[in-house]
Amino acid sequence: MLETVKYLIGSRGASGFGSKSTAEEVTETCPDLRSITAIITGATSGIGAETARVLAKRGARLVIPARNLKAAAEAKARIVSEFPNSEIVIMALDLSSLSSVRKFVLDFESLDLPLNLLM
Template sequence: MLETFKYLIGSTGASGFGSKSTAEQVTENCRDLRSITAIITGATSGIGAETARVLAKRGARLVLPARNLKAAEEAKARIVSEFPGSEIVVMALDLSSLTSVRQFVAEFESLNLPLNLLM
């Protein structure tokens, strides 16, 4: 219980980061992620969108899977407007459908990209 309370008030853990750490702070020493491909679910809003923004800032190639492709394209546009050299692929994915998951996997594999991060 004490550990949970400490986390919630922002105390740092063994990693040096806590619940109040930002994505910018956590990736500060990862300045060049150009060799990294990250699939980020939930990248159209909230924590997922901020994670995508910061990884793009650090140079990572992003794959943004989403049910709502319009929202994903808008998220991509926001990121590219801030970081023009960003490489971002938007793909359809409905995690509630195994058929959709299989289609996503097949399409991702056809891109011949490495998968370094899945968030």
């Protein structure tokens, strides 16, 4: 119970970060992520969009899987408008469909990119 309360009020844990830490704060110590490829589900809105924005700011290559490719393209455009050198790949993925997941995996493998982060 006490640990839950500590988490909810934002107390920092062993990592030095807590529930109130931002993506900006967490990535400050690793400002150059150009060697990192990150697949970020949910990158079209909310926490996923902010995570994608900050990883792009730090130079990571992003793969944005989405059911709604228009929303993914809009998310990409927002990031590129702020960080023009961003490398962002949009790919179709519906996590409720196993065949879509299989196709995504095959398509991702065909890009011959490393996978360093899956969020």
